[in-house]
Amino acid sequence: MTTFPTVDGLRALDEKHLIFCERLEDPLAFEQGQFHFSAKDNLCARDFQARAGSRVLKGYRPPFDATPIRRLKEIGGLLIGKTNMDEFGFGTFSTNSGFGIPRNPFDPERSCGGSSGGAAAAAALIPEHLALGVSTGGSISCPASFCGVVGLTPTYGRVSRWGLIDYGNSLDKVGLLTRTARDLERYLPVISGPDPKDPTSQAQPVLSMKGEVTSVAVPTEALADLSPEVTAAFGEALKELERNGVKVMEVTIPSLRYAIPAYYILATSEASTNLARYCGMRFGVMNQEFDQGFNDFFAQTRSEDFGPEAKRRILLGTFSRMVGFRNRYYIKALQVRQLIIREYNKVFEDCDAVLTPTMPFIAPRFDEIARMKPLEMYQADFLTVPPNLAGMPHVSLPCGYSGGMPIGMQAVGPQWAEGSLVSFARSWEESFHFRFPEVRA
Amino acid sequence: MKIGLEIHVQLPTKSKLFCSCSTSGSTPNSSVCPICLGLPGSRPFLNRQALEMGVLIAKFLNCKISDKVWFARKTYFYPDLPKNFQITQYDSPLGVDGHFMIGDKNVGIWRAHIEEDPGRIKRVGRSGEEVALVDYNRSGIPLVEIVTAPDLSSPAEARDFLTDLIIELRHLIDVTGAEQTMRVDANISVGEERVEIKNITGLRNVEKGLKSEANRQTKMLAAGKRIVRETRHFDEERGVTMPGREKEFEEDYGYIGEPDLGTYRIGALAASMTVPETPLVRAARLSEELGIGAQAARQIVLTDWALADLFEVLAAKVGAEAAMSWTMGPLSSSWKDLKEKVPELREDIVGIVTAVTSGKMTDSEGRMRISALSSGQEAAAAPAEDVGDLDALIVQLVDEHPEVVRDYKGNERAANFLIGQVMKATKGKYSSKVVAERMKKELGKKV
Numbered sequence: 001m002t003t004f005p006t007v008d009g010l011r012a013l014d015e016k017h018l019i020f021c022e023r024l025e026d027p028l029a030f031e032q033g034q035f036h037f038s039a040k041d042n043l044c045a046r047d048f049q050a051r052a053g054s055r056v057l058k059g060y061r062p063p064f065d066a067t068p069i070r071r072l073k074e075i076g077g078l079l080i081g082k083t084n085m086d087e088f089g090f091g092t093f094s095t096n097s098g099f100g101i102p103r104n105p106f107d108p109e110r111s112c113g114g115s116s117g118g119a120a121a122a123a124a125l126i127p128e129h130l131a132l133g134v135s136t137g138g139s140i141s142c143p144a145s146f147c148g149v150v151g152l153t154p155t156y157g158r159v160s161r162w163g164l165i166d167y168g169n170s171l172d173k174v175g176l177l178t179r180t181a182r183d184l185e186r187y188l189p190v191i192s193g194p195d196p197k198d199p200t201s202q203a204q205p206v207l208s209m210k211g212e213v214t215s216v217a218v219p220t221e222a223l224a225d226l227s228p229e230v231t232a233a234f235g236e237a238l239k240e241l242e243r244n245g246v247k248v249m250e251v252t253i254p255s256l257r258y259a260i261p262a263y264y265i266l267a268t269s270e271a272s273t274n275l276a277r278y279c280g281m282r283f284g285v286m287n288q289e290f291d292q293g294f295n296d297f298f299a300q301t302r303s304e305d306f307g308p309e310a311k312r313r314i315l316l317g318t319f320s321r322m323v324g325f326r327n328r329y330y331i332k333a334l335q336v337r338q339l340i341i342r343e344y345n346k347v348f349e350d351c352d353a354v355l356t357p358t359m360p361f362i363a364p365r366f367d368e369i370a371r372m373k374p375l376e377m378y379q380a381d382f383l384t385v386p387p388n389l390a391g392m393p394h395v396s397l398p399c400g401y402s403g404g405m406p407i408g409m410q411a412v413g414p415q416w417a418e419g420s421l422v423s424f425a426r427s428w429e430e431s432f433h434f435r436f437p438e439v440r441a
Numbered sequence: 442m443k444i445g446l447e448i449h450v451q452l453p454t455k456s457k458l459f460c461s462c463s464t465s466g467s468t469p470n471s472s473v474c475p476i477c478l479g480l481p482g483s484r485p486f487l488n489r490q491a492l493e494m495g496v497l498i499a500k501f502l503n504c505k506i507s508d509k510v511w512f513a514r515k516t517y518f519y520p521d522l523p524k525n526f527q528i529t530q531y532d533s534p535l536g537v538d539g540h541f542m543i544g545d546k547n548v549g550i551w552r553a554h555i556e557e558d559p560g561r562i563k564r565v566g567r568s569g570e571e572v573a574l575v576d577y578n579r580s581g582i583p584l585v586e587i588v589t590a591p592d593l594s595s596p597a598e599a600r601d602f603l604t605d606l607i608i609e610l611r612h613l614i615d616v617t618g619a620e621q622t623m624r625v626d627a628n629i630s631v632g633e634e635r636v637e638i639k640n641i642t643g644l645r646n647v648e649k650g651l652k653s654e655a656n657r658q659t660k661m662l663a664a665g666k667r668i669v670r671e672t673r674h675f676d677e678e679r680g681v682t683m684p685g686r687e688k689e690f691e692e693d694y695g696y697i698g699e700p701d702l703g704t705y706r707i708g709a710l711a712a713s714m715t716v717p718e719t720p721l722v723r724a725a726r727l728s729e730e731l732g733i734g735a736q737a738a739r740q741i742v743l744t745d746w747a748l749a750d751l752f753e754v755l756a757a758k759v760g761a762e763a764a765m766s767w768t769m770g771p772l773s774s775s776w777k778d779l780k781e782k783v784p785e786l787r788e789d790i791v792g793i794v795t796a797v798t799s800g801k802m803t804d805s806e807g808r809m810r811i812s813a814l815s816s817g818q819e820a821a822a823a824p825a826e827d828v829g830d831l832d833a834l835i836v837q838l839v840d841e842h843p844e845v846v847r848d849y850k851g852n853e854r855a856a857n858f859l860i861g862q863v864m865k866a867t868k869g870k871y872s873s874k875v876v877a878e879r880m881k882k883e884l885g886k887k888v
Contacts, residue, residue: 044482057481064475066482161701165481170700199486199703269697273514276525277479281575294520321516321695330697 005036005080005126013125013439016108018100019118022048023081034078037130038122041082041099042089043174044163045069052165053085053115055098056278056305058285066163067198068132068174068191075190077130083118087307088275089136089167091115092377093369094143096309101366105147105437106405110363113143116177120147123177125439130187131177136167137263138384140175141396145358145408148398148435150425151177152184155416156391157204160195166274168267169200171388179436181425184395185209188418204416211420212427213352213411215247221256222356222383233400233407234357237432241355244431249351255336255343259386260378262336265320265329266389272317275310278302312374341390348414353424356383358396358408387412395421398434406435442655443635444599445591446647447626448606449584451558452494453616457581458557459485459528464583469563469576477557477581479523484701491583493714494614495535495555496707498585501613501716502550504536508708512699517692520573521560523580529556531696535707541589543598543605544735549590558582591628591635596651599627603644608743609719627651631658634668638682641675650675654682723749731761737769744773747783751790758791759798767794771808775815786814802872831863831871835883838862846887856880 007027014020021041024030039045042052044062051057069079086096094102094117102117104110105124112121116133120143123131133140135153144151153175161172174191176184189209194202218238223231238248278284280301289300306314320329347354360380369377387394392412399409413421457464457477466472475483499506513531539550560580566572587606593599607623610616625647627638636658641650653675658668672685718726720742727749728738742749748768755764772779772790779786790811797807838859839846848855856877863876 050481052481060481062475062480062482064482162484163482166484168700169484170698196486198484198701200701203703270700273516273524273526273695273697276516276518277481277523279518279525281520282478282523283481295518298518318695321697323693323695326696 005030005129010080010126017103017105017112017121017125018084019102019121019125020081021051021053021084021097021099021118024079029078030080031078035076035130036078036080036126036128037072037132038081038083038119038126039066039069039079039132040116040119040134041085042134042165042167043069043082043132044165045079045082047079048082050082050165051098052089053087053097053099054278054306054310056284056301057165058098058305060283062163064163066174067160067195069163071190072130072132072187081122083116083122083131083133085118086115086139087310088165088271089115089134089139089172090271090307090309090313092138092142092380093364094118095366095369096307098307104363104405107363107365109365110405111146111366111369113146113359113363115139115143116151117143117147119177120144120149120151123147123149123179124436127179127436129178130183132191133175133177134164134167135173135175135384135388136171136267137388138381140173140177141358141384141394141408141410142381144177144396145398145406145410146363148401148406148408148437149177149179150181150184150398150429151175151396151408152188152418152421152425153388153394154188154192154418155204155393157200158207158393158416158418159191160193160198160201162195162197166270168270169274170270171263171267171391173388173391179434181397181422181429184422184425188422192418207416207418209419209422211352211417211423213246213413213420213424215249215351216241216353216355216411217249217251217347217351218355219251219253219256219347221253225360225382226357227361229362229400229402230357230360230407233402234409237399237409238355240431241428244427247351248355251347251351251354253340253343253347253354253386255340256382256386258336259340259389260382262333262340263381263385263389264316264378265333266337268313268317269320269330269333270317272314272321275306275314278305309374337389340386341392344387344390344392344412345414352413352417352420354387354412356410356412357399358383358410362402362405362407383410391415393418393421395425397425397428397432399428399432401435442594443591443628443630444593444596444651445628446587446589446593446599446602447628448587448589448603449558449624450587450607450610450616451622452491452555452583452585453614454488454490454494454583456488458488458491458555458583459581462581466578469574469578472578473580477523478577479580485528485699487702487705488583491555492535492705492707493710494583495553495585496711497613497714497716498587498610499534499536499539499553500711500714501609501719502536502539502541502553502587504539504550504553506536506707506711507533508706509533509704510535510707511704512702513696514699515694515696517694519559521562521575521580523560523577527557527559528699528702529586530554541602541606543602546592546598548592548602551588551590553585553587556584556586558584591630596648596655599651600644600648603647605721607644609721612719612746613717627654629654629658630668631655632662632668634670636668636670636682637672638675639672639685646675646677649677649680650682653680657682720746727753731756733761733765737765741765741768745776745780747780748773748776751783751787754787754791755794758795763794763798771811775812778815778817779811782814782817789814796872801874803874806873831867831876831879832883834863834866835859835876835879839880839883839887846884849884850888853881856884859884 093111094114119131279298460476534554796802
């Protein structure tokens with residue numbers, strides 16, 4: 001008998017793990033047995049502020065619901081809160097939030113992963129809960145892996161982005177984090193489908209929940225630079241899959257090594273334009289120094305309200321777009337994306353999914369993160385960035401544990417093949433026991 | 442002297458370019474939504490009508506139409522720009538490499554594309570306590586931008602070009618008030634280096650701004666000074682161009698593709714469109730086909746499109762010269778009243794003009810009848826050919842008025858009384874020429 005969610009229960013969890021940017025505090029809002037969900041703070045809902053983890057959006061209350069939120073409400077769902085995240089999705093550990101750093105459900109000294117860190121923690125800690133997450137370059141897979149939950153990132157264009165506060169529009173995808181694959185099967189069809197408010201959602205074929213994964217390809221490129229415990233757990237998982245009759249083959253996908261640089265150029269180029277609107281005109285705390293030129297006024301707001309990682313990505317992205325660099329970086333990155341899509345599709349001629357570990361290590365401790373350089377952090381995403389760059393659907397599943405911390409694996413499917421990934425997840429959870437943190441209400 | 446223009450004209454759609462807000466909001470900030478306000482999480486969708494108008498214009502300008510087009514983000518910070526980027530087209534305009542004729546001169550068109558307008562800044566309050574307010578009603582209004590080659594050789598020619606262009610566009614897509622709202626960036630070089638005059642509103646100001654800048658450059662060169670490549674603004678009150686304040690360096694807009702809108706294939710759309718005949722094209726055709734002067738043809742077409750229709754009908758019947766003198770004379774002077782009635786009265790008008798030119802009616806009679814038609818008098822139409830009823834009426838009147846017959850013997854003008862009676866009784870059914878002939882014939886019998 002679960003006692004969640006209650007206002008007190010959520011508050012207790014939030015105090016310990018800093019899951020939410022904002023949450024329901026009215027006990028009367030909860031109905032016993034009602035389906036409840038949370039949304040990453042970059043998804044707009046009328047009920048709460050939408051700040052995308054950024055101080056620049058403090059006090060911003062959207063006048064409309066994001067389409068996936070609206071669709072979940074329409075089937076009777078209760079939105080219980082907005083989950084904590086890296087500012088605008090910029091990060092791998094949710095340490096770049098303007099509203100506190102969420103703590104790993106298994107060990108509060110460790111990261112939840114990012115950028116959908118609060119969403120993964122909510123999924124792990126609250127039974128029967130569905131967390132809406134968003135992935136641009138791995139922001140669903142990574143925290144799903146670190147928090148030991150199931151994280152599905154649909155094909156780019158499968159779920160409407162209306163109401164999603166943009167990071168990189170050509171990469172952003174709304175997806176699901178839950179304890180069980182069954183919930184993916186249940187709720188993916190609800191949030192999917194064309195939406196006139198997002199033209200990029202209108203080209204999709206009808207979602208089919210059929211299909212299965214009988215063969216997986218493991219790219220050799222993915223097996224270098226892994227921590228020993230991840231290597232071991234992934235090896236065991238492959239054996240278990242083979243015992244279950246899944247054919248495992250090794251392949252090489254040489255272009256994967258270009259995914260990180262191409263991703264950071266495209267994502268930051270788009271981000272630097274998306275963030276231009278936050279300048280103190282209508283967003284951001286207006287300081288009182290109006291007797292200056294607008295450029296200085298804007299610069300002051302932006303200097304004060306953006307965190308260091310946001311500033312870094314604005315600078316990177318602006319640089320890549322400038323005359324003289326545009327062709328060398330931005331245009332070339334677009335070409336690399338096409339190359340990676342082609343190489344994936346080639347691999348999918350012979351198998352149903354590409355399988356790798358999700359992250360190269362278990363959730364790191366905050367003191368370890370503090371010592372990492374930005375480039376090391378970027379590099380940590382080398383397994384989650386490629387499918388995101390290519391817009392391919394992928395699912396991260398718990399596949400092992402080390403020292404009490406979960407380890408995840410990630411299956412990437414062809415475009416629009418979410419159905420076979422969900423069935424893969426369902427059969428995996430039948431053969432592998434998922435562990436969840438114990439929570440006292 | 443070389444002048445090239447970048448012309449922005451509003452497209453007359455009902456809703457904005459990327460949302461369904463009305464384009465005709467008047468109360469400030471009444472016609473806005475999350476999309477044109479650039480609220481986080483909103484995204485654009487394309488107004489198909491605006492795209493079609495843009496393609497039609499590109500086609501009219503004889504541009505090569507790209508099959509695949511997409512949009513771009515032009516990023517710059519300005520308080521009237523909600524997203525601090527403008528959605529426009531950069532590396533895939535609707536059309537490129539076109540041309541437009543002014544008279545016999547061919548002016549190259551480099552490109553035509555569509556884009557969204559920013560908001561509008563209004564400064565209010567007393568000097569020194571000025572406050573800038575932003576009205577976002579204009580944010581997202583669809584514009585077409587037309588960029589010419591530097592083929593114009595004087596400020597007057599630039600103005601002529603714009604005048605002609607607007608005449609054509611107004612017919613093509615029904616832009617009203619384009620003279621006032623048209624915004625132009627003008628590039629001008631007297632010597633080697635060019636200077637851009639930004640954001641001039643209205644035709645007269647374009648010419649004035651260019652003249653003043655041409656003078657400035659000429660004087661600089663005469664004084665042995667070098668022209669610096671820069672952006673200037675035209676100060677309408679003082680009539681001079683001033684250096685732009687903000688920019689010390691060439692602006693880099695850091696264009697990237699607009700990822701929310703995708704790619705549009707417009708090849709088939711463009712191929713399926715026929716460009717209707719525009720006023721100046723029509724004038725050129727009339728001039729050539731009918732051998733009338735270019736100015737006269739232009740005047741007819743520009744007076745009114747339907748008047749030109751009537752002219753073409755008349756010219757086919759009575760020849761260009763007569764058609765012209767009637768069109769530019771009696772018809773155009775009473776056109777205000779005639780215009781509405783022309784569909785029903787066309788036959789009558791053609792009949793009157795034909796009657797006059799074939800000598801069946803006097804010129805003044807014809808004019809009188811046209812004027813009667815325009816003021817709504819009945820039966821002012823072409824004279825009837827059958828004079829049977831007329832003769833009967835004349836016989837009757839002559840019998841009733843022996844005093845007139847008597848007077849007529851001494852003075853032929855006495856017949857005018859009876860002619861007037863007949864005209865009145867027949868309400869202009871017969872021409873006065875015919876009535877007079879028949880009346881004199883009848884009276885002659887009695888003498």
